[in-house]
Amino acid sequence: MMTDNQTPTPIIAATPEAALASRPRRSRRHDSVVYQCLWGDTRSRLATCFLILLAGLAVLAPLTARYSPSAQDFEPFGGISWQHWLGTDDLGRDVWARLIYGARASLTAAFIAVSLALAIGVPVGLVAGLRGGWVDTVLMRIADTLLSFPGIVIAIGITAILGPGLVHSMTAVGIVFSPSIARVTRGQVLVVKERVYVDAAVTFGSPGWRIALRHIVPNCMQPVIIQTTFMLGLAVIAEASLSFVGLGVQYPDPSFGVMLQRAAQFVSINPMGVYPPGLAIALTVLAFNTLGDSLRDALDPVASTRRRLKGSSRRLGRRGARRARPGA
Amino acid sequence: MTRMLVGRVLTLIPTMLLASFGVFLLVQLAPGDPAIAMAGEGATTAQIEAIREQQGFDQPILVQYWHWLTNALHGDLGTSITSGTSVVSEISRTLPPTLAMVIGAMVVAITLGVSAGVVSARRANQPVDTVITSASAAGAAMPSFWLGLVLVSVFALNLGWFPATGFVGFTTDPWLAVQHLVLPAIALGVAGAAEIARQLRAVLIETLASDHVRTLRAKGLAERQVVWRHALKGAAVPLMTVIGLQVSRFLGATVVVEAVFGIAGVGTLVVGAAQNKDYPVVEGVVLVMAFMVILTNFVVDASYRIFDPRIR
Numbered sequence: 327m328m329t330d331n332q333t334p335t336p337i338i339a340a341t342p343e344a345a346l347a348s349r350p351r352r353s354r355r356h357d358s359v360v361y362q363c364l365w366g367d368t369r370s371r372l373a374t375c376f377l378i379l380l381a382g383l384a385v386l387a388p389l390t391a392r393y394s395p396s397a398q399d400f401e402p403f404g405g406i407s408w409q410h411w412l413g414t415d416d417l418g419r420d421v422w423a424r425l426i427y428g429a430r431a432s433l434t435a436a437f438i439a440v441s442l443a444l445a446i447g448v449p450v451g452l453v454a455g456l457r458g459g460w461v462d463t464v465l466m467r468i469a470d471t472l473l474s475f476p477g478i479v480i481a482i483g484i485t486a487i488l489g490p491g492l493v494h495s496m497t498a499v500g501i502v503f504s505p506s507i508a509r510v511t512r513g514q515v516l517v518v519k520e521r522v523y524v525d526a527a528v529t530f531g532s533p534g535w536r537i538a539l540r541h542i543v544p545n546c547m548q549p550v551i552i553q554t555t556f557m558l559g560l561a562v563i564a565e566a567s568l569s570f571v572g573l574g575v576q577y578p579d580p581s582f583g584v585m586l587q588r589a590a591q592f593v594s595i596n597p598m599g600v601y602p603p604g605l606a607i608a609l610t611v612l613a614f615n616t617l618g619d620s621l622r623d624a625l626d627p628v629a630s631t632r633r634r635l636k637g638s639s640r641r642l643g644r645r646g647a648r649r650a651r652p653g654a
Numbered sequence: 655m656t657r658m659l660v661g662r663v664l665t666l667i668p669t670m671l672l673a674s675f676g677v678f679l680l681v682q683l684a685p686g687d688p689a690i691a692m693a694g695e696g697a698t699t700a701q702i703e704a705i706r707e708q709q710g711f712d713q714p715i716l717v718q719y720w721h722w723l724t725n726a727l728h729g730d731l732g733t734s735i736t737s738g739t740s741v742v743s744e745i746s747r748t749l750p751p752t753l754a755m756v757i758g759a760m761v762v763a764i765t766l767g768v769s770a771g772v773v774s775a776r777r778a779n780q781p782v783d784t785v786i787t788s789a790s791a792a793g794a795a796m797p798s799f800w801l802g803l804v805l806v807s808v809f810a811l812n813l814g815w816f817p818a819t820g821f822v823g824f825t826t827d828p829w830l831a832v833q834h835l836v837l838p839a840i841a842l843g844v845a846g847a848a849e850i851a852r853q854l855r856a857v858l859i860e861t862l863a864s865d866h867v868r869t870l871r872a873k874g875l876a877e878r879q880v881v882w883r884h885a886l887k888g889a890a891v892p893l894m895t896v897i898g899l900q901v902s903r904f905l906g907a908t909v910v911v912e913a914v915f916g917i918a919g920v921g922t923l924v925v926g927a928a929q930n931k932d933y934p935v936v937e938g939v940v941l942v943m944a945f946m947v948i949l950t951n952f953v954v955d956a957s958y959r960i961f962d963p964r965i966r
Binding site for chain 1: 668669672673676677681683684791793794795796797800804805806807808811812841891902903905906907909910913915924925927928929931933936937939940943944947948951
């Protein structure tokens with residue numbers, strides 16, 4: 327019996343790479359999934375640029391905000407000016423500064439919720455998929471039950487117990503999101519655990535946890551990552567919704583939701599106030615959704631073949647394009 | 655058919671039980687002693703003990719659940735801590751506005767979503783399609799309550815076409831009721847319409863390229879008939895799935911949209927209850943919403959069999 331160190335894993339691991347290397351390729355860089363997802367077409371480029379810009383502004387908030395988000399020393403409802411790029415709010419605070427700090431809170435909120443969803447969902451899905459039997463039935467029944475609640479309502483229920491606030495409300499959202507991660511992971515585990523390389527690892531006597539962590543989990547992650555990308559967008563909306571009704575980030579701390587809540591109260595005096603935070607939410611969500619879409623396309627062999635066909639047929643001219651579009 | 659439906663109803667029971675147990679557990683996990691919370695400030699130890707005994711908080715959790723469940727089945731979801739009225743009456747008071755909003759949103763989502771989906775599938779990869787696809791991507795990204803705010807500021811406060819806030823029952827004044835419902839229904843429905851259009855487009859493009867549609871066209875059937883009668887029927891199962899999912903989304907989104915339009919619906923009730931730690935109300939609302947979603951899923955499931963006889 328060979329020990330783990332001597333297992334011919336290089337051969338197994340190397341085989342696909344060797345196959346890839348021997349395949350005639352046009353441009354490796356342009357074919358990589360990450361490239362396709364982040365920079366494949368105009369829309370994904372815009373989305374990537376927007377998210378990098380937003381994250382950069384948020385991380386460097388003390389430098390980029392120009393004012394403190396709580397400084398009230400300006401005229402209320404001041405219009406757009408060189409001093410105040412997006413005007414001032416009801417208490418004379420700079421809207422740009424609040425938006426930048428708000429982005430900080432909202433993005434943090436989204437990452438908390440999604441990380442928690444992954445931390446719960448992936449292990450649960452893994453156990454359900456690997457164990458099967460009654461463990462699977464029970465776990466998936468629970469997941470389905472959780473999925474049958476309208477997400478925000480159950481999040482409100484959990485927030486009622488934990489108490490309001492950014493971390494608490496996003497913990498609730500993370501719990502609400504976890505069953506769909508668990509479902510996706512489980513589905514993928516069921517497929518991956520039947521693969522030959524898993525059988526091979528079993529034959530070599532690898533312990534179960536090692537097979538799970540080294541062979542199954544990494545190969546299950548693609549659909550989970552797609553789901554995660556969409557979830558980041560959903561989490562931004564969830565933060566805004568919960569903060570809007572006063573259960574998330576607490577006023578006067580800025581977040582997209584808090585800003586909208588405040589602007590809503592003064593919408594009859596200053597109708598323009600709802601646009602900066604609202605557009606910020608919409609664009610952030612749109613960017614995450616766009617990346618999710620292009621990631622799904624990049625990882626879906628059918629879609630990427632189709633795109634390649636489309637690309638080559640474009641060079642062939644319009645008639646070719648029509649023929650090569652299998653019901654795109 | 656009847657047998658199948660009965661069978662499906664029977665499988666609903668464990669799901670509903672599990673959902674109700676989940677809701678029950680949710681409140682049990684709450685920190686603090688519910689008896690102390692119910693007794694209010696300045697209560698004596700004897701009073702707290704009396705409440706604990708009266709409410710059965712000193713009994714094992716499964717016994718408590720059994721009591722709660724049997725009471726719930728008899729239409730008793732407990733009493734609100736803050737208002738002192740029964741949870742059932744609180745919910746039945748606030749449910750009509752919420753349901754009206756959800757139904758209005760469904761109408762918007764289905765009409766807008768189906769027509770946009772059909773148009774963009776028929777003109778796939780043409781300019782119209784690009785416009786619709788971009789619009790639905792934008793629609794899916796907008797939070798519905800923000801759209802509500804924008805609609806209020808433009809169509810209610812600026813143009814004065816619709817009332818900005820409030821809700822009027824259909825029995826009081828149907829015309830006024832519709833006027834009050836237009837903006838909330840649009841605010842809620844647009845995100846659903848975007849999702850429906852997106853899914854329908856994908857399915858319909860495939861259906862329109864299929865053999866039976868080609869046969870229909872070859873025998874000279876009018877394109878309108880082909881699309882609206884035959885292709886749409888072929889796309890009915892995925893379409894029903896998306897529509898069913900929207901019900902859950904709308905029920906969730908009303909919570910926040912109600913706040914924008916100042917409508918005293920179930921959402922407003924549950925948010926207030928969450929802020930005041932009024933657990934029986936939170937429990938009741940979550941339970942009612944979960945049952946509505948489970949029922950919707952059931953109806954969607956049953957509809958599959960009507961649209962596609964192959965599904966058993």
